[in-house]
Amino acid sequence: MVDTLKSKRLSGIGEYYFSRKLRDIEVLNSQGENVLNLGIGSPDLPPPHTVRETLVKGFDESNYHQYQSYKGIPDLRSAFAKWYSSYFDVSLDPDHEVLPLIGSKEGIIHISMSLLDEGDQALIPNPGYPAYSSATTLAGGEAIHYSLNEANNYHPDFKELEAMDLSKVKLMWVNYPHMPTGSDGTDELFERLIAFSRKHQIVVINDNPYGFILTEKQRSLLQQRDNNDLILELNSLSKSHNMAGWRVGVLAGNADLIQVVLSFKSNVDSGQFKPVMRSAIAALEVGNEWYGELNDEYRIRKKLAKEVVDLIGCSSRSEEVGMFIWAKIPETFSDGETYADYLLEKYRIFIPPGSVFGSEGKSFVRLSLCSSQEMWQEVIKRIKKKQA
Structure with missing residues (x-):
């Protein structure tokens, strides 16, 4: 009965892989197994202490419990603009070129629903974040995947793009630093993307x-x-400030496009909780010391993760950025899903297959750095014991 009621827009959109796999892990743990999860990209570290202090103080502010502006409070828009100016050397008009979001994932669906009609196409990176494809489908558009590979540093092949029929393409999603491969963007890449946008509108x-x-x-x-x-x-405070559960993101850029997105967004939500917005401002005002300490921790974790990669017979590049390791599986395995099941069965560790992120990830797995040093050391100890 329920299947007959389900909207057609959900056709082809299944349950998120991680949601399904976490249920399997829960079953194993309920049976006394201790599965070590190296797959979920949710930071385990706390936000800056000023963020937590500001949240508590926010409860004493007047009108904190009321509906807020769909565009966020002016101070938050200004804080995002200052952050972009300080760290990205980008000048933004906080009143017209900055739109706070309830997390950047919300922005992906808002952009898609605001700009795509049935029959429109969106260019989606392969491998890439699955939400780009699902948001395109939900909006009635068609996802057209473009391949990324190591030979091209996981950057788009513009010759390949130019050879495509782009007449129905309205959007192109890019993601640099790239998830899941860890490839960084470059000034040259961004110049070519802007030129591509101008040429094809x-x-x-x-x-x-x-x-x-x-x-x-x-x-x-x-x-x-x-x-x-x-x-x-x-952009988002989820990774840069360990605020994934706080749901604070931002959309910045073309003022007219942002107004279009706001037209959709204002019909979907009623603004963010004011103390959370105040806390986001505190996060945006932290200095370089915060980012330095955060990366000191991730460097240690990355070194431990690389040791795991070596122990399980995988290989990876040395120049990754971001919080993931994109590791090529041993040639003795046909695909990443088979290999991930093997690791779960033999070592009781969970590392998701690269195919979750597209067909170009078939021969890879992705390790997340969002686990403590102690967990990484336990993983290493467990693998070495099993291999002894």
């Missing part, structure tokens, strides 16, 4: 939540754009 959106994690410098697709360019960028 395609909206290009860079999803940029990993810009502070193990990167040498912060880059933004907005750095080289003109105000009338069809360029947008999503």
Whole structure:
């Protein structure tokens, strides 16, 4: 009965892989197994202490319990603009080029629903974040995947793109620093993306939540754009400030496009909780010391993760940025899903297969750095014991 009631827009959209796999892990743990999960990209570290202090103080502010503006409070928009100016060298008008979001994942669906009609196409990276494809489908559009590979540093092949029929393409999703491969963006890449957008009048959106994690410098697709360019960028405090559960993101860029997205967003939510917005401002005001300490921890974890990669017979690149390791599986295994099941069965460790992120990830697995040093050391100890 329920199947007959389900909307057609959900056709082809199944339950998120991690949701299904976590249920399997729960069953194993209920049976006394201690499965070590190295797959979920949710930071385990706390936010800056000023963020937590500001949240508590926010409960004494007047009108904290009331509906807030769909555009967020002015102070938050200004704080995002200052953050972009300080770290990305990007000038933004906080009243027209900055739109706070309830997490950047919300922005992906808002952009898709605001700009795509049935029959429109969106270019989606393969491998890439699955939400780009699902949001396109939910909006009635068609996902057209473009391949990323190691030979091209997981950057788009523009010759391949130009050879495609782009007549129905309205959006292009990019994500640098890239998840899951850890490839960073470059000034040259962003120049070519903007030129591609101008030539074909395609909206290009860079999803940029990993810009502070193990990167040498912060880059933004907005750095080289003109105000009338069809360029947008999503950002988030989830990874840069360990605030994944707080749901604070931002959409920045072309003012006219942001107004279109706001037209949709204002019909979906009623603004964010005011103390959370105040806390987000505190997060955006932390100094370089915060990012330095955060990356000191991730460097240690990355070293331990690389040891795990070696122990299980995988290989990975040395120049990854962000909070994931993209590891190629041993040639003795046909695909990442088979290999992930093997690791779960033999070592009781969970590492998701790269195929979750697209067909180009078939021969890979993705390790997340969002686990403590102690867990990584336990994983190493467990593997070595099993291999002895």
